[in-house]
Amino acid sequence: MNDKDKLKDLIITNFLAIAAGLILSGLMLMLLHINPFTVFGDALHTMFTDKYTMGDVLLKATPLIFTALAFAFTFKANLFNIGAQGQFYMGAIVAIAASLKMDGVVPTPVLLLIVVVLTFVAGGLIGALIGFLKARYNANEFLVSMMSTYVVQALMNYLLRTFLLETKGEYPQTDAISREAWIPTLIPGTRLHWGFVLAVLVAVGVWILLYKTTLGYRIRAVGSNASASEKSGIKSKKVFVIAFFISGALAGMAGFTEINGVQHMLIQDFNTSIGSSGLGIAILANANPIGIIFASILFGALGVIGNLMGRMPGLNIPSSIVDLMQGFVMIFVIVSYFLRAWMANRREKRRLQKVVEK
Amino acid sequence: MVVSLLARALMMSTPLLLGSISEVIAERSGMMVTAIEGIFLMGAWGGFVGAYLTGSSFAGILLAMVCGLLMAGVYGFITIHLRQHQVVTGTALNILAAGLCTYLQRVLFGVPVSPLKISPLPKLAIPLLGDIPVIGEIFFRQNILTYLVYLIIPLSYFLLFKTSIGLTIRSTGENPEAVDVAGISVNKVRFLTVLAAGIMGGLAGAFYSVGYLGMFTSGMIGGRGWIAFAICFLGNWNPKGAVIGTLAFGFTEALAIYMQTVGGGSYFPNELFIALPYILTIVLTVARRNFNVPAQLGTPYSKEN
Numbered sequence: 001m002n003d004k005d006k007l008k009d010l011i012i013t014n015f016l017a018i019a020a021g022l023i024l025s026g027l028m029l030m031l032l033h034i035n036p037f038t039v040f041g042d043a044l045h046t047m048f049t050d051k052y053t054m055g056d057v058l059l060k061a062t063p064l065i066f067t068a069l070a071f072a073f074t075f076k077a078n079l080f081n082i083g084a085q086g087q088f089y090m091g092a093i094v095a096i097a098a099s100l101k102m103d104g105v106v107p108t109p110v111l112l113l114i115v116v117v118l119t120f121v122a123g124g125l126i127g128a129l130i131g132f133l134k135a136r137y138n139a140n141e142f143l144v145s146m147m148s149t150y151v152v153q154a155l156m157n158y159l160l161r162t163f164l165l166e167t168k169g170e171y172p173q174t175d176a177i178s179r180e181a182w183i184p185t186l187i188p189g190t191r192l193h194w195g196f197v198l199a200v201l202v203a204v205g206v207w208i209l210l211y212k213t214t215l216g217y218r219i220r221a222v223g224s225n226a227s228a229s230e231k232s233g234i235k236s237k238k239v240f241v242i243a244f245f246i247s248g249a250l251a252g253m254a255g256f257t258e259i260n261g262v263q264h265m266l267i268q269d270f271n272t273s274i275g276s277s278g279l280g281i282a283i284l285a286n287a288n289p290i291g292i293i294f295a296s297i298l299f300g301a302l303g304v305i306g307n308l309m310g311r312m313p314g315l316n317i318p319s320s321i322v323d324l325m326q327g328f329v330m331i332f333v334i335v336s337y338f339l340r341a342w343m344a345n346r347r348e349k350r351r352l353q354k355v356v357e358k
Numbered sequence: 359m360v361v362s363l364l365a366r367a368l369m370m371s372t373p374l375l376l377g378s379i380s381e382v383i384a385e386r387s388g389m390m391v392t393a394i395e396g397i398f399l400m401g402a403w404g405g406f407v408g409a410y411l412t413g414s415s416f417a418g419i420l421l422a423m424v425c426g427l428l429m430a431g432v433y434g435f436i437t438i439h440l441r442q443h444q445v446v447t448g449t450a451l452n453i454l455a456a457g458l459c460t461y462l463q464r465v466l467f468g469v470p471v472s473p474l475k476i477s478p479l480p481k482l483a484i485p486l487l488g489d490i491p492v493i494g495e496i497f498f499r500q501n502i503l504t505y506l507v508y509l510i511i512p513l514s515y516f517l518l519f520k521t522s523i524g525l526t527i528r529s530t531g532e533n534p535e536a537v538d539v540a541g542i543s544v545n546k547v548r549f550l551t552v553l554a555a556g557i558m559g560g561l562a563g564a565f566y567s568v569g570y571l572g573m574f575t576s577g578m579i580g581g582r583g584w585i586a587f588a589i590c591f592l593g594n595w596n597p598k599g600a601v602i603g604t605l606a607f608g609f610t611e612a613l614a615i616y617m618q619t620v621g622g623g624s625y626f627p628n629e630l631f632i633a634l635p636y637i638l639t640i641v642l643t644v645a646r647r648n649f650n651v652p653a654q655l656g657t658p659y660s661k662e663n
Binding site: 028031032080082133137139140142143144146147148150151154155157158162273276277279280283316318320321322323324325326327328330331334335337338 | 461464640
């Protein structure tokens with residue numbers, strides 16, 4: 001079977017999966033006596049014609065690219081980092097603390113550069129700790145990374161009502177940073193900022209790192225067969241720590257784009273579903289860094305469509321329609337993995353049959 | 359004070375015990391039920407809906423088990439029959455469950471002016487046993503789901519380690535080829551254990567809505583399914599271990615509440631106690647060296663390889 005067939009299968013099955021997910025969500029809308037065609041039509045029309053809304057799609061995609069890359073990176077080493085949410089929180093904490101400290105003192109480009117490096121390191125250290133526990137004590141990384149999110153969240157809540165508490169002292173949230181510390185806008189008239197470009201560049205960088213460098217080769221080798229790669233001289237323990245450091249660092253950078261690019265302050269229960277959506281996106285894209293860019297934009301679009309629906313007057317569509325659409329699409333995409341394998345199998349059988357008949 | 363605290367800790371342990379034992383049974387057959395968070399949530403929702411619409415807690419509990427069963431059925435079908443990744447499928451189903459129950463809640467009840475309430479399960483004092491000082495108050499003045507768990511703990515242990523069914527389940531997780539050669543379908547065993555886990559997980563979810571709070575909110579599970587999942591690991595895939603793990607969790611939770619009430623918050627931040635169960639899990643995961651992981655945990659089975 002050649003690559004062209006594979007790509008064709010991939011595009012067709014993914015397209016069908018997304019369509020099936022949306023159709024099922026549309027049926028759910030009918031339960032509320034809402035005509036899904038007009039609602040989806042209106043939402044799509046607004047999304048594609050309104051510049052501001054289109055910008056929001058990419059804006060929402062930005063942090064998801066980072067958390068999806070975070071999951072995909074360790075996944076290539078057959079490791080599970082499902083703590084991207086916590087690493088994102090760590091990045092967000094560091095981003096807001098550093099930005100508030102340097103706000104108005106340090107020129108914008110220098111400030112942004114320092115913050116991006118700090119978030120990278122902050123998320124990375126959480127990741128590296130998980131990787132270290134895995135390498136040194138053979139601790140189950142799935143469990144440790146999952147639990148780490150709750151610990152970081154508790155730390156964040158503590159800091160929000162103590163060291164990072166706003167000057168007014170009313171709510172558990174930080175002061176807002178001034179315009180000097182914002183990531184500059186990419187397209188005037190939208191909220192879209194340069195963080196999106198950064199995310200795309202990082203995704204390309206991750207692709208190069210994974211497929212064009214020795215480190216990437218080692219990570220993938222450990223992922224496909226740990227004991228064989230150990231015998232060939234790859235130190236798998238070192239790879240665990242490095243892979244987890246980079247993975248955590250990627251999730252940490254989402255903290256940078258969300259704090260300095262969108263929210264400009266840190267609040268309690270900040271973007272609670274970024275980690276799990278990132279995981280879903282990584283699946284959608286088969287953990288391919290370039291595919292992740294497109295899958296993130298799809299998830300961003302689903303989020304925006306859901307918001308648009310919620311704002312339609314008189315219809316009262318609940319915001320949970322977003323989770324519903326994302327959930328259905330993910331389930332069908334997973335099923336499509338099976339379909340692709342089945343189609344490839346059948347094609348191979350037919351080819352063999354032809355060879356035999358000759 | 360301490361007695362009521364312990365009684366409360368035991369009550370809060372009920373769903374964790376149900377969940378972790380359900381996970382032990384499924385994982386022994388090689389299936390991680392990563393949809394457990396979603397199963398808990400659907401169970402909580404189903405329990406509330408059943409109890410609210412019929413006025414009977416029993417109907418609620420029944421519907422909760424059906425919801426758990428359905429979630430587990432979808433999970434089992436995709437992971438076992440379609441051979442897809444367990445972590446990945448579970449994550450997708452958890453996201454879907456969060457959307458589904460909030461959405462269906464809206465479809466059924468619109469936007470209610472005041473929160474919808476049902477009467478939570480009553481505390482039943484067992485005659486004689488309930489009158490024993492201290493012990494009676496802690497163990498024998500609980501609701502019916504807690505009593506059910508008292509039965510499930512020894513039964514699940516007996517099932518897994520003393521019966522041929524248990525042997526088959528454990529062999530399926532350790533050496534599926536042998537089970538296959540013996541003429542038993544590996545996939546069928548796995549599917550059945552996942553369904554059983556779904557029923558128990560749904561029951562655990564119902565504990566939060568029907569058994570305890572008497573209402574439903576989409577955030578009411580809040581990671582407790584994952585805690586049950588973690589306890590299964592910490593308990594070394596054994597119902598006995600699950601009991602010890604749950605008690606450790608219950609203890610740290612009770613300690614957190616205790617510290618708050620006696621004003622320990624002025625020395626230690628409250629968030630430290632909230633994080634304590636999670637930190638404890640990490641420490642125990644690191645400290646335990648001799649884990650007894652089922653050899654084929656998470657790997658789909660096919661005859662060809």
